[in-house]
Amino acid sequence: MTSFATRVLVVDDEPAIRRLLRGSLARAGHEVIEAGDARAALAALAIDKPDLVLLDLGLPDRDGLELIPLVKAAGAALLIVSARDATDEKVAALDLGADDYVTKPFDTEEVHARIRVALRSRLSRVAEEPVVQVGPITVDLAARRVLRDGAEVHLTPKEYGFLAQLCRHPGRVVSHAALLRAVWGAGHEHDVEYLRVAVRGVRRKLEEGDVESSMIRNEPGVGYRLITG
């Protein structure tokens, strides 16, 4: 994918997890730096300038959430490693600017996939792709058009807004609040039922199969994700 080696900073207080990730990431061609606490992480952030940070929020010396703005300010992509039930923590991390999250105990393949997406979107941020292609569906963000097998499909403005918002972050989870804010406006961040209605409409008009194979994946309690391939 990229011609140069990406540098990944792994922040976790457990040596076993760091060892596991180091081996796995190194095999995938990444350069890996490790940090066991927030202090070491901040030092590494300044000195090594990583492209991506894998951050476990449960750190011994500081709340991991506090590091998020600092990582974003340093210009690195950020993946959160979070416990299974910590839905609120995930939402808070996303709101603070994290790109995505993986759930502990994680699957290393899942970690690789998320890293790929995060790095890709970090690069594409410079020149935003105006056309997104998912299977038979084409979303033309510049022309505000949606085609299915080449034929234009009419979506309501909210349905289109919802889909466009997901297409701007392909492969990444977008939180309920972020979607609602972008499409319905401030003051509707808690009206999740609007999203449910919109996603039903999009699926009905663009897809045939069951919900499980939909290109729009539901992340319970967190948000939606556009599955790009």
Add this chain to the structure above:
Amino acid sequence: MTPARPDPDALLRLAEQERSGRLKVFLGAAPGVGKTCEMLDDALGQARAGVDVVVGVVETHGRVETEARLRPLPVLPRKEVAHRGHTLLEMDIDAILERRPSLVLVDELAHANAPGSRHDKRWQDVEEILAAGIDVWSTLNIQHLESLNDVVASFTHVRVRETVPDRLLDRAEIEVVDTPPDELIERLRAGKVYVPQEAARALHHFFSRSNLSALRELVLRRAAQAVDAQMLDAVRAQALAGTWATADRVLVAVGSHDAASDVVRAGRRLADALRAPWTAVHIETPGERGAQANARLAEAMHLATQLGGQVLAMPASGVVDGLAQAAADTRATLLVVGAPRPRRFAWQRRLTVDTLARRLPDLALQQVPVVHRAVPARLPTPVPDWRRLAAGLVPALGATALVTALGRLLFAAAPITNVALLYFLPVMLAATRYGLATGVLTGLAASLAYNFFFIPPTGTFTIEDPQNIITVLVLVAVAAVSSQLAARLRQQALLAGASARTSAALAGFARLLTGVTTAEELGRVLCAEAARLLDAHAVLLLPTDGKLVVAAAFPPQDRLEVLDMAAAQWAFDRAQPAGRGSGTLTASEWLFTPLAAGGAPLAVLGLARGDAAAPVRSDRLPLLGSLVDQAGLALERIRLEHDMAGVRQLEERDRLRAALLSSISHDLRTPLTAVVGTLRELVPANEDQVPILATARAEADRLQRFIANLLDMVRIEAGAIALRTEAVDLAEAVASAVHDLRRTLGTRAVTMDIAPDLPLVMVDPRLFHHCLINLIENAARHGGEEGAITLAAQRRPDGLDLRVLDEGPGLPPGMAVRIFELFTRVEGSDRKGGTGLGLAIVKGFARAMGLDVSAANRGDRAGACFTVHFSEHHLRKISPE
């Protein structure tokens, strides 16, 4: 009262404010209440009245109503401040100082200035303008006040960074701009409230009805507090004796007449209507009260404490003096008196009320109509006690006789008229020691003796010289006046002594009570003090398991007669005194008085004397009342402290449990993540290792699920589930669960039969996800090697059912209910896996969300059917956008 002297610190504060400009703050509960508009309206009024008003800075936020108000006022141009390539417009403080208006309007006191400005905060600018002697009007929302920032954040969950120190508000004149919450929410909906884009999400939550009500209350309280502090400064500085009207304070004058309790009730109703604190005062004037009057007074004062008033006994020589003093002491704004009883003459009727109105012109006077049940023909005068009168007359007449004998001796030596003066001695003696009646009688006796023995012709009661008639009359008059004076002095001294003794006793008792921490200890203290102060045996009964039990007694005793217990129980149940001297169940030797706080009886105090007399003398009843009230409050405090300790213990336990849970969860998961991750990374070195590695991976996955379940179960058992309910689409929720289980399900067929137009369900998405995972996993485990799983949702008349169907052997008879119990596994099943936790978790989570789950066998074929039932109130109908 201590002599009133100006407080130098307060003078200094006032002097400082005199020199500098005055600050007025328009204080509001939330954005959008209309502070800026209010300020502009008032400022326009000032400008029209000729005051030099300029606008330093006012944010219109594009609102038409604000812009229209701003137009007639001169606005100073703002200063450009460059910041990171942007140009920001800030208030130009130098322009204001140079222009020197008398009043400058500075909107949003809490505003943080752009970096590079002179001061970081706008309130610092305002301080500088004030110091230059220019008046400033500004606006502020309560959550920006430093001391309340935390409080507001604690219930709104919105914390603002810009805060204004309290000292600014303390020196400011405050105008509260108030809009009822409903109206404000309406204005917000109508888009009339400016909400910054980035704060919109927080503000949405912020503008809830309950938040706004709480904020509004904070504003009003804080404003009242600031005004009170400023008034205190003024009072201290001027040391004026007078009454200042701020918030209302009600003073209720309580007499000892039969309608005293009615006056107390009426006073309390008025105080409630004004939302004002109130004090019931009784003026202790010289003179004796009858036993009935004492009892009525005690009852009225007791009632006042029960109704939440303060009580005060003010010794004074007259009712009007006493009320004036009490009004000044309590800073009362309203005096409540009972309407006087009908008098024969108009001048009598008007006397007290008119005098009060003249003496206390600042005080509002409220007469409340009361019904005097018995109208006495005249003022109740103390009934003379004949025995005491006789006991006084003997020495007084003896002294008169002695003086007569002495006078005779002197008169024999030299005939002098001054001998009459000698008779003052016995008259004064009788008047001062034995009271008015004895004094007057002695005076009469003395004049008769003087007439008989000294006035010619001696030996008769006839008077020859008219000059001597005057002497006799003066003697009687002087006797009457001096005895009256002496008697009053004596009564005042008695009163002061008794009042001081009572106060000292009560203060001592209060001190003793503060150290008490258990009900038993309180009982011991109360009984010992009551026995000492009231000269009686005392016993305290506390309710234990619904029955009264002797908790303490002085002198010690541990049980009461059946009759006495009945009286005690009656007193406790009715919260009224019972037993001897109370009028109820008088056959008991004891007088039982309930200890109550907030109306609910907490204990009963019993008092008795060895002789057959009433347990408590009538003049001690007020003392008993005070003792009982104080003990009741102390008992309530002890109970609350006890409850609080229990709550704290529970909180501590919950905190520990939560900490333990999160630590266990972390400690178990971390190594497991490493194990599972490592196993996935491993590549088999040869063919033999393939099945070994597969087994290791499967077992590690199982362990992972098991631990997740175990932690969920602990959470359910600990009651540590916090719900976050939102609208969930069943089809999506089921798809997510199937997706997460894909690896476990392998190639097994999963059919979803969920109509796309079903209502959404209101559940916690996370808990519901785990319910579905466990149900689907259970179906996979017990549904046969290749049996398909069906997930079907169906609308019912009473809601909606989601069913999970498998194609296994189904449930053995009688298992339908037991299957949800912890560690229940299906008997006779040899299939591996299953910890007996999964379904218990389903049941636990479902119950937490208010859902029903049930199990049955399928009707159409072999297999089990698990049903999650959503009742109508869980459903959210979809309305088109």
